[in-house]
Amino acid sequence: MKQKISFRLPITIIAAFFVMLTAAGSAQAELLIRITEGADSAIPVSVVPFAENGSMPVGDKLSSIVQADLAMSGEFRPLPPEKMLSLPSKRSDVYFRDWRLLGQRYVLVGELTRTGDRVEARYELFDVNREERILGETAGAPASNIRSLAHHVSDKVYEAITGAPGAFSTKLAYVTLERENGKSRYRLQVSDIDGKRAGIRLESKEPILSPAWSPDGRKLAYVSFETGKPAIFVHELSSGQRTKVADFPGLNSAPAWSQDGQSLLMTLSKDGNAEIYQMNLQSRKVTKLSNHWAIDTEAAWDSAGKGIFFTSDRSGGPQIYYMAKPGAEPRRITFGSRYNARPRPDNTGKYVYYVHQRDRAFTIARTNLETDEETVLTRTESDESPSVSPNGRMLIYATKQSGESVLTVISADGGAAYSLPASEGDVRDPAWGPIVR
Amino acid sequence: MKLSVQAKVVALLFSAGLFAGCSTTGENMDDGAYGSDVQPIDQDGGSTVYGGGDQGGISSSSMTEDERMEIEKQAEQAALRDITTFYFDFDTSEIKPEARDVLMAHARYLSSNPGQKVRLEGHGDERGSKEYNLALGERRANAVQRFLIVNGASRGQMETVSYGEEKPAVMGSTESAWAQNRRVELVFE
Missing domain, CATH: 3.40.50.10070 (TolB, N-terminal domain)
Structure with missing residues (x-):
């Protein structure tokens, strides 16, 4: 596996890095020059x-x-x-x-x-x-x-x-968290991709995570702990109507919609350990798609809607795998480091994005599925939850700034972009919505 | 005898990286988290453990050596059970060797109190992926559950839940905080 490392930083963190780079010496100072080149290509x-x-x-x-x-x-x-x-x-x-x-x-x-x-x-x-x-x-x-x-x-x-469709009219879903006096307040919110016109869709004292957009942009599936344990809900945004679709013993997590909007991939552990299932939303019938003693989770359909990317630690640590069709023998995709998780393929079928451990840092990387070339896109240290824009040109992820979780958007090749201002507390778990015609 | 219990507790603390965190990063421990995770060993000991010895009419000389040893053993067991949080290394669900005596004490207690229920809450640190951490927290809780079952507790007494990285015991992004957040907590009802 080739591994190309190229660093391009979001504008917002350049200042912070400059301080670090000055201290670290000249070896890393080149990184700044590359950033400037990246910005010049705009x-x-x-x-x-x-x-x-x-x-x-x-x-x-x-x-x-x-x-x-x-x-x-x-x-x-x-x-x-x-x-x-x-x-x-x-x-x-x-x-x-x-x-x-x-x-x-x-x-x-x-x-x-x-x-x-x-x-x-x-x-x-x-x-x-x-x-x-x-x-x-x-x-x-x-x-x-x-x-x-x-x-x-x-x-x-x-x-x-x-030549690519714009994604400026699309929406973001994310979760904010405020902690005060030992109490937590989780809020599921939907906003424009510039963070404007944010609206609260659900509020809970217990964790809300993993929002996922239906292909028509009308519904969100997510995990809520409001009953004391994780359960998967489907939430119709126009009416606010919520349906608890998965509440099996153990994990009910990582929902991901099929392209026809008729089924959800999800992680259940009802049979003992975390496996990937597909639930028909009409019949609520679940079909087991993975079968391994290891953790299998974080499934997502590929761009064609035929194969499934997922995280498995069957090799000893989490890595990205791909099954060409539901239930097929998985093929390992990532080899570049000991921790790669939460795959999100883009709409072109060319790239898959994921959380990638590099030394002690957790960054976002992508693999070119045609060449197997891996590129590290971020140089922040606690990145997670990558979500690709529906035109494949931008990427949003959660990271930390001064101890708080913020969302950062970068262009899909890692070029400079922007951070979403956190109103109060932490902002996490971003999900980029579809283009709605 | 008592000293050895304390030694074990100290070993357990070391294994959690609590002391290590202090020495390597120079940061102060979060007292609140420290207090909630690990109770001082003598806190309940005075009343619960040594209560029998205060009963007026029974002189210590009337106790046989075996009885005395039994009481001391029970005291030790009760003291061990004050520890209800168990720590894990990054990306593992292996129970640490130094946690075994404490878990054995919990298993014996559950075994001899079949009506007692306990909730096993699995957690991870903030690093890496949320959903993977959710599964990892469950695997940690399951590992503790299996250990307790093998040592006498019954499945019906226990329920497991994973919060992944959602409910850290200690805020912050330091090795010390991470070490204290990778844990399974036993919550007795």
């Missing part, structure tokens, strides 16, 4: 503040939200509006020479029109070098929902430039 794009016809709701401007979206993907480097030479809102006002002078590859212009309770956006995206319009669209939303409209524009711009 595509320069200008999101020109949109012209406004009529009064707009207070709060963030649509173009500011689009700019922030593109920046947080790690793939774009938006030009701050104060550096722009002009602020065009339609094609006839776009002087390509000016934008070339500013080193820009793409320019987004547009205008917003308020009509009653609705806002309509007309926008155009230009390729500066080719002096061509590559996107032109109008889209509308209730004035109270300008944020959704902005994320929609971001998705369109992202797709026009990269």
Whole structure:
């Protein structure tokens, strides 16, 4: 197995590392240079503040939200509006020479029109070098929902430039934990991927973990200890209706949806030790898919919905395995270190992401399934719960900063990205929701 | 006799990495966690253990050597049973050799008190993956359960639950904290 180690750090932790690197000497100082290179590869794009016809709701401007979206993907480097030479809102006002002078590859212009309770956006995206319009669209939303409209524009711009669908309109589920006076308060929350518009869906004194999105984005499956032991619930988000689907003796954990939304993979230990089962959600019938005295857990379907990745410690410590179809003889995927767990394949079928122990640190790594090449993506020390965006371009995971759990988003190749601010207490167990058409 | 019990307790503490944590990291122990995990050996001893000796009419000379040894043995057993938390190394569910005497004492107690129930709560440290740690916590609880069954307790007296890394005994990301969090707790009802 080849093991390529490349480190690229989220921007947010560079400062902390700089202190460490200075102390550690020059050997690791190169890492910082690579980070800078990574950031330089981001595509320069200008999101020109949109012209406004009529009064707009207070709060963030649509173009500011689009700019922030593109920046947080790690793939774009938006030009701050104060550096722009002009602020065009339609094609006839776009002087390509000016934008070339500013080193820009793409320019987004547009205008917003308020009509009653609705806002309509007309926008155009230009390729500066080719002096061509590559996107032109109008889209509308209730004035109270300008944020959704902005994320929609971001998705369109992202797709026009990269060819991959944007994931800015998708949602995150995660669990927050506050501890005070010896009491814990777990909250299952859903927010936009920039952490905005967070809403509490469930609150409990006992642990909530492992939220998993149904493929249609309407339901979450998760583990809750509210009955004193782990049980798996399915929670319909629109109605708040909850169903306890698995409450067998022992473990009921690690739920993962099938692509048709009809069944859940889960870990049960009702027959003595942790094995992977598939539950038909209609009949509630469970079928055992793994059979080994070791721990088998953390199952997830591959991108084709045919094979299953999972964690097993049958070799002595946790490693990633793959069964080509349910119940097939597993094949070991990871060999690079003694601890690899919690596999999450991307939508392309090319990569699987997981928790990877490197020396004493627990990082996030990925393996290229075509070449078996392993790449360590993070250099923080207590990383866990990786979850890949539905377009395969970004990754969210939980890590620690100053003793608190935070969520960090990086581009899927490890490039710089952002941390989600923790409101209060710990934030953990992120799950990136699907693209809902 | 009593000294040897204390020696065992001290050995157990060492095995948990409690003292080791202090010496290597220079950090102070969390008193709260220390107190809840490990009771001072003499705390209950005065009343429960030596109560028999205070009964007025019975002079010590009337006790046979065997009786005296039996009382001392019971005292030792009761003292051992004050320890209800058992520690594990990273990513293992192996019961440490120094935990065996204490677990034997619990097994004997459960065996001679069939109505007594106990809940075995398995835990892991924060490192690694949550769901894997949940399974590991269960395996630790199961290992303790098996040990107790083999030594006389019955399955019906016990239930196991794993909290994985969700309920640390000690907060923090130090070797000492991790060592105290990789544990199985016996909770008697």
